[in-house]
Amino acid sequence: MISPEIRKKIETKLALIEIEFNVEILFAIESGSRAWGFESLDSDYDVRFIYKHQTDWYLSVLPERDVIEIPIQELMDYSGWDLKKAFFLMNKSNPVLFEWLRSPIIYKKNEEFYKIFFEISKEYFSPIGTVYHYLKMASRNYREYLKKDTVKVKKYFYVLRPLLACHWVEQKQSSPPMEFEVLLNEVLTDNIVKKEITELLFKKRNGIELGEEKRIDSLNLYIENNIEHFENLVSNFDPAHKPEAESINLAFQKILGLGKNLTQNQIKY
Incomplete structure (x- = not known):
């Protein structure tokens, strides 16, 4: 269990991260031993999150840093992935990303984001x-x-x-x-x-x-x-089959707000 005091501390820090890095945190959860359910009394708090930048950030020719990592202080460990990186890892069927989506401890959740992201993730499970x-x-x-x-x-x-x-x-x-x-x-x-x-x-x-x-x-x-x-x-499993890239691209665009002019028939999720 996360105490109300600790939860408030984490939520406040997430808001400060949004201001410092000029991002919107879409989804933030607890990972590690506290989410697994076998933490000790002095275990770290492993806060993980998915965030997005303003749209023009994604139009840069040169690659930008796509992770946010905060030095651990007082048992608090904060680390996050940019939205595009999260979709890239989904395309690779990354199990850690799938774990985040199923964490029992959620600190922040954009419901629209989660609905789109979680639904399409089902197609990429390997x-x-x-x-x-x-x-x-x-x-x-x-x-x-x-x-x-x-x-x-x-x-x-x-x-x-x-x-x-x-x-x-x-x-x-x-x-x-x-x-x-x-x-x-x-x-x-x-x-x-x-x-x-x-x-x-x-x-x-x-x-x-x-x-x-x-x-x-x-x-x-x-x-x-x-x-x-x-x-x-x-050794006897069938090779993984990935969906067409169009679905994941449309989901990414919709979350960014770039998909507002697409028809509902074009947007699957």
């Missing part, structure tokens, strides 16, 4: 690209943190969450939610593994520092089996 993304994340973190005799126990969450996200895609053929507990309850059927994960989740949420401890062999076995499963699965 099961194979999403599974590859999460599988790579799980495999890397497993190799780096969980194969020694003693491990950083909190790193289990950085392996288990992407693996559960892979299961979500396999079972539901849709972009996975951000919340770890939703993934856990919806896709994990092994009650023994679920019990062990739930106990770790309780410790993490209650601010108990999870340092290096003896690795949990049953969880490692579960992880290894599932990494192997998804490595085999992705």
Whole structure:
């Protein structure tokens, strides 16, 4: 949960960012552990947002900086993508962008923008690209943190969450939610593994520092089996199919206000 005081602080900072960079923030959310649902008491606030410039900014011949990044201060981490960059990443079926659209914690939301952006994003969801993304994340973190005799126990969450996200895609053929507990309850059927994960989740949420401890062999076995499963699965996926570029261009233009003279038949979203 985000306290009213913290929410007000974040909303005020977002308004200041709009003034400083001369942009309009269309959508701002919480990402990271607080949105995933396994934050510690001293976890950072990872505020992510999509913004747009005035129309003439997009008419420049030379490329302009398309991200806003604010140095972290007092656990506050702000970072945003320009609207055009966000559409570019949508075209690449970027799973992080799809996560943002499903964050359970929203700080600012332009409803018209979200309706257009979210609806067209459904066409660009790629099961194979999403599974590859999460599988790579799980495999890397497993190799780096969980194969020694003693491990950083909190790193289990950085392996288990992407693996559960892979299961979500396999079972539901849709972009996975951000919340770890939703993934856990919806896709994990092994009650023994679920019990062990739930106990770790309780410790993490209650601010108990999870340092290096003896690795949990049953969880490692579960992880290894599932990494192997998804490595085999992705090799049998059909290649991703992208829609025609016209749809995404029209959506971009409409959000910018350039599409006002287009007919309703031309504007799909």
